[in-house]
Amino acid sequence: MTEAASGRPLLDASGVAKRFGAVVALKDASLTVAAGEIVALMGANGAGKSTFVKILTGALRPDAGHIHLDGQDRRFASPAQARRSGIMPVYQEPSLIPDLDVADNLRLVDVPVEPFRHWINELGIADLRLDDPIAHLPLATLRILDLALTLAKEPKVLMLDEMTAALPTDLVERVLTVIRAQADAGRSVIYISHRFAEIARVCDRASVLRDGVTVGDFTIEPGIEEKIVELMLGGVPTRIEASGTRARDSAAAAATPRLQVRGIGAGSKLADVSFDLHKGEVLGVVALEGQGQDELFDVLAGFRRARSGTIEVDGKPASFGHPADAIARGLTLVPGDRKDALLMLRSVRENIALPQLAHPSKWGAIPMRREAARVADAVERLQIDMRAQAEVRRLSGGNQQKVTIGRWVAAGVETLLLFDPTRGIDVRTKHQIYPLLRELAGQGASILFYTSELDEVALACDRAIVIFGGRVVDVIEASQASEQNLMRAAYGLTEVERQPSATEAQP
Numbered sequence: 001m002t003e004a005a006s007g008r009p010l011l012d013a014s015g016v017a018k019r020f021g022a023v024v025a026l027k028d029a030s031l032t033v034a035a036g037e038i039v040a041l042m043g044a045n046g047a048g049k050s051t052f053v054k055i056l057t058g059a060l061r062p063d064a065g066h067i068h069l070d071g072q073d074r075r076f077a078s079p080a081q082a083r084r085s086g087i088m089p090v091y092q093e094p095s096l097i098p099d100l101d102v103a104d105n106l107r108l109v110d111v112p113v114e115p116f117r118h119w120i121n122e123l124g125i126a127d128l129r130l131d132d133p134i135a136h137l138p139l140a141t142l143r144i145l146d147l148a149l150t151l152a153k154e155p156k157v158l159m160l161d162e163m164t165a166a167l168p169t170d171l172v173e174r175v176l177t178v179i180r181a182q183a184d185a186g187r188s189v190i191y192i193s194h195r196f197a198e199i200a201r202v203c204d205r206a207s208v209l210r211d212g213v214t215v216g217d218f219t220i221e222p223g224i225e226e227k228i229v230e231l232m233l234g235g236v237p238t239r240i241e242a243s244g245t246r247a248r249d250s251a252a253a254a255a256t257p258r259l260q261v262r263g264i265g266a267g268s269k270l271a272d273v274s275f276d277l278h279k280g281e282v283l284g285v286v287a288l289e290g291q292g293q294d295e296l297f298d299v300l301a302g303f304r305r306a307r308s309g310t311i312e313v314d315g316k317p318a319s320f321g322h323p324a325d326a327i328a329r330g331l332t333l334v335p336g337d338r339k340d341a342l343l344m345l346r347s348v349r350e351n352i353a354l355p356q357l358a359h360p361s362k363w364g365a366i367p368m369r370r371e372a373a374r375v376a377d378a379v380e381r382l383q384i385d386m387r388a389q390a391e392v393r394r395l396s397g398g399n400q401q402k403v404t405i406g407r408w409v410a411a412g413v414e415t416l417l418l419f420d421p422t423r424g425i426d427v428r429t430k431h432q433i434y435p436l437l438r439e440l441a442g443q444g445a446s447i448l449f450y451t452s453e454l455d456e457v458a459l460a461c462d463r464a465i466v467i468f469g470g471r472v473v474d475v476i477e478a479s480q481a482s483e484q485n486l487m488r489a490a491y492g493l494t495e496v497e498r499q500p501s502a503t504e505a506q507p
């Protein structure tokens with residue numbers, strides 16, 4: 001904490017309550033942040049963090065409670081009013097209008113170009129063009145744009161809701177450096193995240209919400225993590241371990257791969273990627289921002305055509321001109337942006353049952369009962385918060401993400417393409433998802449798993465390919481997948497020493 005952080009809090013909220021119909025989102029939430037301080041707001045999925053931030057930033061009206069800014073009792077009637085007082089959020093979902101380009105979006109929210117450019121450079125996406133259409137930009141870039149827009153308006157209190165959840169490691173580093181510098185310059189930051197490593201690095205304090213009630217406030221110090229997890233989850237101990245054994249079946253590894261990818265290139269970033277994905281295997285994909293991973297998943301899911309290379313599914317050539325072609329060959333994508341996967345106005349149940357609903361020939365009393373049982377099983381295993389189940393858009397971000405995964409747990413899959421699937425999911429559920437992926441693999445599914453959280457390779461994968469500059473530069477077994485090894489490879493530092501060929505990328 002800087003010297004500026006001592007003394008009276010800049011923002012002081014207490015007794016905040018909010019209900020949505022029958023759902024009590026907040027009962028008694030409180031939070032203080034001083035100038036120059038970074039405070040983590042923590043809690044399991046659905047604990048009420050986003051609701052609290054929306055109240056603090058004028059997007060929602062509280063049912064009860066007080067908010068003091070600079071010692072004065074304030075009730076913001078709108079986000080614009082909160083912004084004028086210097087309180088500015090970056091929400092979980094990108095805010096820019098997809099049909100416009102970057103420049104038009106800047107004009108729309110009245111942000112001058114020069115400070116925006118400054119922050120874009122600081123945050124590591126200097127190659128962005130102002131005439132890039134928003135709809136063509138990857139989620140990670142959109143999140144950085146939202147942050148740059150907000151910083152350009154010089155906030156007094158910056159509120160970041162899962163800011164780093166969709167970002168690759170290099171961009172996470174940039175964001176953490178920038179927000180620490182903001183605090184050192186006397187600004188305040190409220191930082192919502194499920195990632196302890198980041199909180200330990202940049203935050204001064206953590207405030208913990210459980211079921212809408214603030215249950216603790218801690219100074220960040222070594223060893224505090226266990227205490228926070230215990231409080232967040234209400235005393236349920238969470239051991240963070242690799243999920244099950246993964247002695248790969250050598251017969252399966254020798255058999256025809258489920259997916260054989262050779263020399264795939266697409267767009268300007270994906271140059272030449274080759275790998276085999278076997279039946280029963282979880283193959284991690286690790287890459288820094290913009291190394292071609294988005295393009296690779298797009299090609300495999302039929303959203304974009306490859307410029308070069310071949311794909312074989314179960315030993316037979318495949319060519320995907322449309323997502324339906326990939327689905328027909330058993331390849332299912334869980335996209336990074338959940339908005340692309342969910343029917344937001346439909347119920348949790350309908351969203352999870354979607355693959356079955358797509359086959360009217362299977363309708364009938366018994367399949368319906370079976371479907372209900374499958375949905376109930378997915379809800380139970382992923383601990384989906386069903387309090388607002390009638391419309392998925394009313395679920396918390398983490399719970400929406402669980403629904404996108406739950407759909408495929410319920411449906412059963414052959415080849416699952418997961419793009420950063422645990423984004424915004426709390427620590428307890430994450431550690432239920434890893435064994436679940438292992439279980440799907442154990443039943444014969446093949447899973448390609450891009451992750452921006454490097455520890456997930458050791459926790460859930462058999463091995464990982466590392467992509468740098470659009471090429472596979474290393475293949476790392478789970479047992480060797482320390483963060484250090486993965487990072488070295490992801491930065492291309494192993495490329496000179498050892499460049500694996502397509503055959504080395506096979507087990």
Ligand SMILES: Nc1ncnc2c1ncn2[C@@H]1O[C@H](COP(=O)(O)OP(=O)(O)OP(=O)(O)O)[C@@H](O)[C@H]1O
Nearest residue numbers: 020025045046047048049050051388395396397398
């Ligand atoms: N508009 C709404 N209508 C009904 N329920 C809502 C609405 N917005 C939020 N909720 C409910 O309020 C509760 C708290 O949600 P909130 O998004 O604040 O949680 P969170 O702590 O931010 O979770 P996450 O970590 O998953 O983002 C959830 O049960 C959610 O379904």
